[in-house]
Amino acid sequence: MATPTNAQQPIALVIHGGAGTITKASMTPEKEAQYQADLAKALDAGYHILESGGTSLDAVTAAVKVLEDSPLFNAGKGAVYTFDGEHELDAAIMRGDDKSAGAVAGVKTVKNPILLARAVMEHSDHVMLSGRGAEQFAKEQGLELVDNRYFDTQFRLDALNKAKAVMQKLPHQAAIRLSPKFHASWNMGTVGAVAIDRTGNLAAATSTGGMTAKRYGRIGDSPIIGAGTYADNQSCAVSATGHGEFFIRYQVAADICARVKYAGASAKDAADQVIQQQLKPIGGTGGVIVIDRLGNVSWSFNTEGMYRAKKVEGQPAVFGIYQENMR
């Protein structure tokens, strides 16, 4: 592919597959290779669209769909279990030019929640739909529906059973004001993507199964526009992963954009300010991926690891799991 002319924005795509207590000790070379293979598949799917002149919106949709279809991540197939042994999925998508957005919360039968979030954005006059109503809309839109059991994996069922064993020792779920590590291990694998296309448009997308053993219709940060997902061509596009309650209260995605827009911070500095300086000291574990309006790509996470990959035009793809990038 030819070098872009000055009139064209160099394209870029960043993806994540969740942040948390990912240590070398807990991994095997085989597992590492599996994660990297699926991250590469998602990165390729999205980047190919950008390279072919497609939109950042299509790129983040395609990348997140691949990660939803992978059983390794806590989104779509492989989503964590609720306390009641089901899967309730959340997703959001946003485009930076007109700030249109779509989000869904608590859907149980939609194979790819990111496609539903996009349908909400493009084919309804709402931004956020939830529960059975959202599933009804999915049906009307002709999206692929599956039985809730489609999302099952043994790995996540084991995690549920471990979580419930811990919870049974506590008087009430409300008593679990968990230590960050505890939460992080239940919470791993939210997926997301941010991209900039040739026209300079930004987009962000996030999808998750939420928190293992979640109850009471809990909604985390992923489908909350401004918390887990935000895109604004005046500043940047952000997708987050982590302990969602902190990310909602601190408006992580929108706050990073606000620091860029109003305080003149670089996207990297803004991300570090929020993730490292603001959230880390109070136990708000997690991370973000960011692309700013000029195409600068960054990430920041305050956990042992974050599954991640990026591809900037003219540069080799970069993958990472632990603190250091893999290549």
Added chain:
Amino acid sequence: MATPTNAQQPIALVIHGGAGTITKASMTPEKEAQYQADLAKALDAGYHILESGGTSLDAVTAAVKVLEDSPLFNAGKGAVYTFDGEHELDAAIMRGDDKSAGAVAGVKTVKNPILLARAVMEHSDHVMLSGRGAEQFAKEQGLELVDNRYFDTQFRLDALNKAKAVMQKLPHQAAIRLSPKFHASWNMGTVGAVAIDRTGNLAAATSTGGMTAKRYGRIGDSPIIGAGTYADNQSCAVSATGHGEFFIRYQVAADICARVKYAGASAKDAADQVIQQQLKPIGGTGGVIVIDRLGNVSWSFNTEGMYRAKKVEGQPAVFGIYQENMR
């Protein structure tokens, strides 16, 4: 009551009962008096708490509870109807000191959703609960539950029937990319409160029945932390009302706080920038009430009217419905 010493923050409370197409022509002196009486009751309930040395959190809770219990407003009793002829209620509350927050979406049987939002904040490790799960939590918390019919009013049923008559002429709900006026008339009466107490703590609360004839489990801005509700002692407390989808996409409450915090805008200027300059031109109808960290009180709305009232220590209470304040 004595003038506060320098060590004490002058107290203040602002409330709203929704923004929209409220014209003199559509009102009678009797209706005006009813609205003002219930606004006064809510203002008194909240201000009395502040005056007695209570917290801003208690003040906004009490004020919003009065407005929920009034049949005049679209929150609690008097909430609008969904497309299916039910009521689905949303609420959120946030405190500015530790930025803890609670929110609920789509609850049908909780008499005072604001009390449930507060219980989520104080007695769960989550920020946002939804649907039946949220109702289960309400039950466990011992909150007052009611039959969904408790929320019925003839006024709102008439509005549903009018809305459905319009909708039946359209091929699909998705086709209703409504003109702002159209929406505003379906959407009137979200309630909210912001307060600052003697210790300088800010709090914000918002409660709503959402949009008349809403479908598909639609969630508006009221329960979205950062969109319809936000409080941060470093900047300000905001409660919003209006066309929720715009308020989510533009992160209205958090953006006003960000402009104060990062761009050095006054709370009033920040509110006007967002409501008048950003939202009005694109049809994002609605308004906000704001108190900043120094106790400065303001409101801004781009509609014909907004039900509102404020009481700042040492000053007479101010009420308003139309563009001009009433007294």
